[in-house]
Amino acid sequence: MFAGYSMGELTAIFAMQGFAGLILFSVFVLMALGLAIIFGQMGVINMAHGEFMILGAYVTYLVSHVFADIMPALFSMYFFVAMALAFVAAGALGMFVEWAMICHLYKRPLDTLLATWGLSLILQQLYRSIFGAREVGVTIPDWMMGSLPLTDMIEVPINGIFVMVLAVGISIAIYVLMFRSGWGRQVRAINQNRVMADAVGINTAWTDRMTFGIGCGVAGVAGSAFTMIGSTGPTAGQQYIVDTFLVVVFGGAGSLLGTIASAFSISQAQSIMEFFLSGSMAKVLTLLVVVGILMLRPQGLFALKLRK
Amino acid sequence: MQTDRKNRFLTREEAVYFAILAAVVFLILPLALDPFRLNLFGKYLTYAFVAIGLVLCWGAGGILSLGQGVFFGLGGYCMAMFLKLEASTPENTAIQSTPGIPDFMDWNQITALPWWWEPFHSLFFSLLAVVVVPVVFAFIVGVAMFRRRVGGVYFAIITQAIAAILTILIIGQQGFTGGVNGITDLRTLNGWDIRTDEAKTALYFVNGALLFACLFAAQYVRRSKLGRLLIAMRDQEDRVRFSGYDVASFKIFVFCLGAAFAGIGGAMFTLQVGFMSPTLVGIVPSIEMVIFAAVGGRLSILGAVYGTLLVNWAKTTFSESFPELWLLGLGALFIAVVMTFPNGLAGLWSEQIMPRARKLFAGGTARPAPASPDTAAGLTQPRKAAAE
Amino acid sequence: MDYNNPNFVLMVEDLTVSFDGFKAVNGLSFYVEPNECRVMIGPNGAGKTTVLDLICGRTKATSGSVSFKGKELLTMREDQIVLAGVGRKFQTPSVYEDLSVFENLELSFPRGHGVFGSLFFRRDAEVKERIAEIAETIFLADLLDEKAAFLSHGQKQWLEIGMLLIQDPELLMLDEPVAGMSVAERKKTAELLNRIIDHRSVIVIEHDMGFVEDIATRVTVLHQGKTLSEGSMERVKNDPKVIEVYLGH
Numbered sequence: 001m002f003a004g005y006s007m008g009e010l011t012a013i014f015a016m017q018g019f020a021g022l023i024l025f026s027v028f029v030l031m032a033l034g035l036a037i038i039f040g041q042m043g044v045i046n047m048a049h050g051e052f053m054i055l056g057a058y059v060t061y062l063v064s065h066v067f068a069d070i071m072p073a074l075f076s077m078y079f080f081v082a083m084a085l086a087f088v089a090a091g092a093l094g095m096f097v098e099w100a101m102i103c104h105l106y107k108r109p110l111d112t113l114l115a116t117w118g119l120s121l122i123l124q125q126l127y128r129s130i131f132g133a134r135e136v137g138v139t140i141p142d143w144m145m146g147s148l149p150l151t152d153m154i155e156v157p158i159n160g161i162f163v164m165v166l167a168v169g170i171s172i173a174i175y176v177l178m179f180r181s182g183w184g185r186q187v188r189a190i191n192q193n194r195v196m197a198d199a200v201g202i203n204t205a206w207t208d209r210m211t212f213g214i215g216c217g218v219a220g221v222a223g224s225a226f227t228m229i230g231s232t233g234p235t236a237g238q239q240y241i242v243d244t245f246l247v248v249v250f251g252g253a254g255s256l257l258g259t260i261a262s263a264f265s266i267s268q269a270q271s272i273m274e275f276f277l278s279g280s281m282a283k284v285l286t287l288l289v290v291v292g293i294l295m296l297r298p299q300g301l302f303a304l305k306l307r308k
Numbered sequence: 309m310q311t312d313r314k315n316r317f318l319t320r321e322e323a324v325y326f327a328i329l330a331a332v333v334f335l336i337l338p339l340a341l342d343p344f345r346l347n348l349f350g351k352y353l354t355y356a357f358v359a360i361g362l363v364l365c366w367g368a369g370g371i372l373s374l375g376q377g378v379f380f381g382l383g384g385y386c387m388a389m390f391l392k393l394e395a396s397t398p399e400n401t402a403i404q405s406t407p408g409i410p411d412f413m414d415w416n417q418i419t420a421l422p423w424w425w426e427p428f429h430s431l432f433f434s435l436l437a438v439v440v441v442p443v444v445f446a447f448i449v450g451v452a453m454f455r456r457r458v459g460g461v462y463f464a465i466i467t468q469a470i471a472a473i474l475t476i477l478i479i480g481q482q483g484f485t486g487g488v489n490g491i492t493d494l495r496t497l498n499g500w501d502i503r504t505d506e507a508k509t510a511l512y513f514v515n516g517a518l519l520f521a522c523l524f525a526a527q528y529v530r531r532s533k534l535g536r537l538l539i540a541m542r543d544q545e546d547r548v549r550f551s552g553y554d555v556a557s558f559k560i561f562v563f564c565l566g567a568a569f570a571g572i573g574g575a576m577f578t579l580q581v582g583f584m585s586p587t588l589v590g591i592v593p594s595i596e597m598v599i600f601a602a603v604g605g606r607l608s609i610l611g612a613v614y615g616t617l618l619v620n621w622a623k624t625t626f627s628e629s630f631p632e633l634w635l636l637g638l639g640a641l642f643i644a645v646v647m648t649f650p651n652g653l654a655g656l657w658s659e660q661i662m663p664r665a666r667k668l669f670a671g672g673t674a675r676p677a678p679a680s681p682d683t684a685a686g687l688t689q690p691r692k693a694a695a696e
Numbered sequence: 697m698d699y700n701n702p703n704f705v706l707m708v709e710d711l712t713v714s715f716d717g718f719k720a721v722n723g724l725s726f727y728v729e730p731n732e733c734r735v736m737i738g739p740n741g742a743g744k745t746t747v748l749d750l751i752c753g754r755t756k757a758t759s760g761s762v763s764f765k766g767k768e769l770l771t772m773r774e775d776q777i778v779l780a781g782v783g784r785k786f787q788t789p790s791v792y793e794d795l796s797v798f799e800n801l802e803l804s805f806p807r808g809h810g811v812f813g814s815l816f817f818r819r820d821a822e823v824k825e826r827i828a829e830i831a832e833t834i835f836l837a838d839l840l841d842e843k844a845a846f847l848s849h850g851q852k853q854w855l856e857i858g859m860l861l862i863q864d865p866e867l868l869m870l871d872e873p874v875a876g877m878s879v880a881e882r883k884k885t886a887e888l889l890n891r892i893i894d895h896r897s898v899i900v901i902e903h904d905m906g907f908v909e910d911i912a913t914r915v916t917v918l919h920q921g922k923t924l925s926e927g928s929m930e931r932v933k934n935d936p937k938v939i940e941v942y943l944g945h
Contacts, residue, residue: 315819529815532814532815532816532817533802533803533808533814533815533817534811534814534815534817536795536799536802536803537803537814539792539794539795540792540794540795540803543792543793543794544790544791544792544793546754546786546790547786547790547791547792547856547859548803549774549775549778550752550754550774550775550778550783550784550786551778551803551804551859551863552775552778552779552804552806552809552863553775553809553814554773554775554776554809554810555775557810557811558811558814561811
């Protein structure tokens with residue numbers, strides 16, 4: 001397998017693949033964070049999570065056009081506006097969906113799964129009707145183009161670095177929100193004992209709606225970030241959903257750190273294997289290993305042992 | 309209503325419903341449709357095999373598999389491999405660089421038949437494999453998951469991942485599997501041309517007969533103590549365990565049974581439609597098969613058949629005339645069936661239509677509607693949720 | 697008590713379970729004789745329910761040994777433990793609400809417990825007679841065809857007791873069998889329990905002291921996962937340690 005490569009080349013391969021893996025890792029983290037809130041904290045299966053991401057991507061696409069047409073001078077900054085709008089748009093849609101659908105299904109998790117799948121089909125068709133079936137891409141601002149050479153054999157793309165920085169920033173923000181704020185404490189309290197949380201005066205309905213909205217908003221930001229490294233089509237979200245759920249489940253639902261660790265291990269495994277095997281076999285092997293480990297340890301990598 | 313303490317295989321009411329479905333499948337559809345449409349309905353009915361399995365697993369047992377397409381596909385591929393080998397005689401494939409192997413292998417520079425294709429020269433082995441391969445696979449997955457008490461949404465997500473893995477594998481290994489196009493250009497079954505109208509009509513009836521065999525098997529399971537245990541497990545898994553039952557083995561059994569049904573359905577699909585491809589294996593078809601069962605009524609095996617026919621008929625009709633609307637309609641159907649009529653058509657029938665009809669026929673004389681209509685429509689209503 | 701008595705039905709030795717470092721049960725040992733009715737009392741959080749969970753396999757022990765008629769239970773699955781002769785009633789009534797009273801009892805009938813056994817299970821005269829007999833005992837003879845969901849709280853408790861009786865276990869474990877019952881139901885239940893604890897060993901968790909004095913052969917007081925005191929009700933009542941942590945309040 002390694003024959004025909006010199007030591008230096010191998011190092012460079014591992015470094016470059018490792019870096020490609022880091023970008024994939026950031027992507028996984030961004031995808032999984034929203035789901036970790038919704039599934040991990042609320043126990044809701046949102047199969048339309050990918051479509052919320054795509055919504056963020058389309059918002060970014062629209063904003064980039066608005067900037068290019070109306071205020072080209074500020075074009076280099078459009079991405080930050082787009083991200084904020086993506087968060088708001090996906091979050092608002094999320095809150096609406098929670099109000100109209102999810103809140104009636106909290107005791108029926110498998111039904112939530114089917115209903116949100118229906119939602120994802122509807123959103124896909126809407127995207128297709130509005131934006132067309134073809135994939136769309138955005139113009140990346142100049143400062144994000146190109147790459148940074150580290151050594152003469154290793155260089156890293158700037159947009160990749162940007163996505164990584166974003167992933168780190170959002171992870172920290174969510175950690176603070178969930179584990180260091182009063183609001184996060186309420187969310188966790190509801191997760192542990194809804195009736196009691198109600199009794200001590202937490203507005204559970206409103207907190208649920210906000211939590212779901214924030215989870216979807218983060219998905220929107222993730223989608224926004226994806227436009228920096230790839231194009232967007234109406235069905236792109238569906239391709240991510242299995243990966244995203246596996247990342248969250250593999251990490252142990254409810255553990256933010258677990259989500260990040262599992263995103264890291266899955267992405268690294270996949271991108272390093274991708275160099276030696278065909279892309280599809282690397283994917284198959286990665287998924288197989290993840291499923292295999294989940295069968296041995298269904299509670300995920302990071303889960304407390306609790307009395308049931 | 310008195311519970312049926314005699315525990316008959318079919319109550320009189322159920323017998324009537326079975327007879328009606330038999331009339332629909334064996335008389336009405338063949339008389340009303342031309343061979344092309346009949347073949348189309350035959351294709352729909354192959355999905356009904358999966359839906360029946362899902363009623364047992366999901367409706368009765370509370371185990372939602374989002375990977376039933378895997379078993380449908382395994383059964384279908386086993387059949388397709390036999391048919392493909394029969395179609396790939398050295399004479400038929402003389403223009404290939406390696407005659408005598410399936411065309412897609414030749415296109416992918418494969419020069420010899422892989423060893424695991426060899427047994428599929430035998431019809432007997434292939435027919436056996438149609439059932440055994442899905443069952444063995446379901447058994448392995450079932451043992452791994454149910455022994456470790458993976459259930460509910462985790463089971464759903466992992467079965468979905470398995471469907472994704474198998475699809476990627478089939479597409480990626482196109483030299484061995486035909487890739488994204490699947491296995492196509494199937495011609496004869498033991499020398500009998502399956503492409504003619506007569507053959508398709510005959511296969512439709514074979515399909516119908518097998519469907520009824522599966523329906524009767526499912527009905528037997530429902531009526532047995534095992535059927536009642538499934539319901540008991542769905543609601544009070546711990547109590548069942550502490551009544552001395554090995555819960556996992558019952559789940560494995562019903563999951564394998566569902567896989568066997570799906571495998572038979574897949575093989576009949578291959579025979580009637582003439583190909584098998586990964587588009588029938590993956591996440592999307594798997595979850596669509598769940599909606600067939602949900603629309604028919606997740607608790608009713610007969611409802612599952614009607615649900616499958618209805619959704620697929622709607623799909624064909626809509627996507628012929630308004631392709632854009634179909635996905636919206638299907639999405640809305642998913643939401644509606646969950647939010648407003650969770651017991652599906654069968655629920656509507658036994659909860660809404662029948663009580664009213666009874667009242668009508670009783671001419672207003674006070675004959676109280678049964679508290680729980682124990683019709684073909686339902687096992688029993690899920691109290692909390694059929695979920696988890 | 698004669699600790700060398702080889703005829704103990706149940707021998708719990710040095711039983712420990714730890715949940716992320718918290719020892720809910722800590723080095724607990726006790727021995728149950730044939731036909732003994734052992735009552736466990738103790739403040740909330742003392743580990744009473746956990747002990748039952750450990751014995752019947754619902755919770756996996758960290759260390760120790762639970763031996764039932766010479767068989768080590770800690771390595772067995774729940775259903776195997778039940779088939780070996782240990783019955784368990786939960787604190788909240790847990791019956792199959794979607795099934796009729798008859799079907800509830802039938803599922804506990806000790807025959808056809810394997811996959812194929814249950815697939816080919818026949819509802820013969822023996823089954824029906826036994827169910828009728830049990831239904832009589834648990835005051836539900838007239839409600840056999842009723843769905844369990846429509847029973848009152850007390851009736852559900854009786855049904856669950858009936859489901860245990862039909863199993864005919866040698867060791868019966870009851871978790872607060874009279875909790876949440878009306879006074880009339882409570883009296884009837886006490887009468888029922890008194891009848892069924894004959895001819896078998898029983899472990900009961902109960903808070904109702906009148907009830908405890910009525911049925912207990914021996915009492916074990918648990919405190920923070922350990923035995924605080926053990927013996928007859930009279931002895932336990934006068935134990936200063938017990939008075940301090942429990943009865944004294």
